[in-house]
Amino acid sequence: MTSGQRAPTPETQRGPVTGSDAPERLKFDMDELLNCMHCGFCLPACPTYQQTGLETYSPRGRIGLMKGVAQGKLPIDEEFERNMYACLGCRACETACPAGVQYGRLIETAREVVEDVKRRRGRRSFTRHLVFKQFFNHPRRIRVAGGILWAVQAAGLQRVATKTGLVRVLPREMAEMQSAVDTVASPSERKRRPSVMAPDAGVQKAGRVGLFTGCIMDVMFYDTNQATARLLNKIGFEVVFVAGQVCCGALHAHSGEKVDAVELAKRNIEAFEAADVDFIVNNAGGCGAALKEYAHWLADDPVWAERAHRFVERTRDICELLAEHTPLPFQRRIEARVTYQDSCHLAHGQGVRQQPRQLIRSVPGVQYVELTNADTCCGSAGIYNITNWEMSMRVLDTKMEHVRRTDAHIVVTANPGCLLQMKKGIQRAGLADRMEAVHIVDFLERALGSAAPLG
Ligand code: SF4
Ligand code: SF4
Numbered sequence: 469m470t471s472g473q474r475a476p477t478p479e480t481q482r483g484p485v486t487g488s489d490a491p492e493r494l495k496f497d498m499d500e501l502l503n504c505m506h507c508g509f510c511l512p513a514c515p516t517y518q519q520t521g522l523e524t525y526s527p528r529g530r531i532g533l534m535k536g537v538a539q540g541k542l543p544i545d546e547e548f549e550r551n552m553y554a555c556l557g558c559r560a561c562e563t564a565c566p567a568g569v570q571y572g573r574l575i576e577t578a579r580e581v582v583e584d585v586k587r588r589r590g591r592r593s594f595t596r597h598l599v600f601k602q603f604f605n606h607p608r609r610i611r612v613a614g615g616i617l618w619a620v621q622a623a624g625l626q627r628v629a630t631k632t633g634l635v636r637v638l639p640r641e642m643a644e645m646q647s648a649v650d651t652v653a654s655p656s657e658r659k660r661r662p663s664v665m666a667p668d669a670g671v672q673k674a675g676r677v678g679l680f681t682g683c684i685m686d687v688m689f690y691d692t693n694q695a696t697a698r699l700l701n702k703i704g705f706e707v708v709f710v711a712g713q714v715c716c717g718a719l720h721a722h723s724g725e726k727v728d729a730v731e732l733a734k735r736n737i738e739a740f741e742a743a744d745v746d747f748i749v750n751n752a753g754g755c756g757a758a759l760k761e762y763a764h765w766l767a768d769d770p771v772w773a774e775r776a777h778r779f780v781e782r783t784r785d786i787c788e789l790l791a792e793h794t795p796l797p798f799q800r801r802i803e804a805r806v807t808y809q810d811s812c813h814l815a816h817g818q819g820v821r822q823q824p825r826q827l828i829r830s831v832p833g834v835q836y837v838e839l840t841n842a843d844t845c846c847g848s849a850g851i852y853n854i855t856n857w858e859m860s861m862r863v864l865d866t867k868m869e870h871v872r873r874t875d876a877h878i879v880v881t882a883n884p885g886c887l888l889q890m891k892k893g894i895q896r897a898g899l900a901d902r903m904e905a906v907h908i909v910d911f912l913e914r915a916l917g918s919a920a921p922l923g
Pocket of ligand 2: 503504505506507508509510511527528531561564565566567568569
């Protein structure tokens with residue numbers, strides 16, 4: 469044994485793990501679990517612990533449960549599943565942890581273990597199969613769903629359903645969230661999208677970007693994707709809408725569907741390799757964190773490891789790239805009080821905190837006000853606000869108390885899920901007459917003069 473290795477103690481030894489669940493239990497990275505020294509520094513940062521005060525709803529408690537399962541001391545049962553899925557996956561605990569415990573990877577494994585065991589026991593729901601196997605893996609089906617949503621909105625049915633209360637035929641969580649959804653792009657508008665957008669005339673060419681458009685992002689926030697391309701054109705980048713790209717796999721990885729997540733990663737790596745771009749740019753903190761995990765997901769694959777590494781090296785959040793090209797050529801002032809809500813996966817997952825703030829502050833006329841606990845989750849967390857509605861709204865209401873105190877006119881975010889959640893939060897807090905939530909790309913574009921000014 470070298471001096472740096474941990475001495476084998478009864479705790480560090482996994483011990484004999486037997487029984488039919490053994491293959492799943494052995495998936496846990498025991499070294500990573502044992503990095504946790506139970507100090508509890510992460511507890512105040514954890515939104516679900518803040519709300520409940522329960523150890524099993526804290527990072528330390530969840531790691532303890534995972535360790536028990538990994539060592540064969542605890543069952544992989546419904547209680548374990550409930551505790552693992554009550555986690556937002558926000559990774560605030562990673563930022564707080566002095567030992568550098570990679571909690572995000574641990575929770576992904578825990579959910580993978582839960583789903584593997586359920587699959588083997590024949591307890592998987594048909595809805596889950598539909599969502600992950602038959603929908604998110606198929607870009608065309610997502611586009612068709614977007615077309616249907618557009619038709620419903622264009623016919624005024626969404627408004628009628630909301631006014632008449634018909635919307636209540638939907639599950640409560642979806643009925644509540646639909647009020648935060650903006651009008652989506654029409655199928656014909658989407659068809660008109662060029663495959664390449666050239667840099668603005670007279671601007672020195674900065675490089676070639678492959679835009680990662682996302683799956684739901686490209687349906688619900690198509691205009692923001694187009695604005696992202698226009699912003700990049702303004703600072704000299706040629707933008708390619710890369711054919712063959714698919715969902716980033718974040719939702720799959722966070723929901724225990726790791727095999728599918730890895731397959732999606734391979735498809736994206738292949739698609740962007742063929743496009744021969746300098747950078748792979750995204751505008752969704754959640755997607756970006758997943759894209760940057762590809763090297764980890766494929767680290768043990770001899771065919772894909774190096775290709776994944778090269779993919780990650782070129783991947784940037786839009787704020788990272790824009791911040792390198794400041795000052796942006798602003799044409800308009802935005803006379804407003806503005807605050808910023810961090811995307812968890814941008815701040816805790818990618819360490820991108822300062823660049824969005826720098827960009828917002830650089831807009832002429834902006835009075836920037838920092839939001840207390842800006843990097844605490846808003847409760848959106850992928851599909852958490854659908855699967856764990858009550859907890860999601862408790863977390864959101866706490867967030868909105870801080871947002872209200874900023875007295876801001878605009879809450880800027882850098883992730884579509886956060887944007888929808890903040891819109892919902894503004895409605896719930898009764899602030900809709902004086903506050904709006906805006907994606908950072910749309911916010912910057914207003915000051916660049918390519919979009920409508922603030923109302
Ligand atoms: S990821 Fe977020 S919700 Fe989950 S344990 Fe860590 S801090 Fe708590
Ligand atoms: S801060 Fe890190 S080491 Fe301490 S209890 Fe939390 S996860 Fe474990």
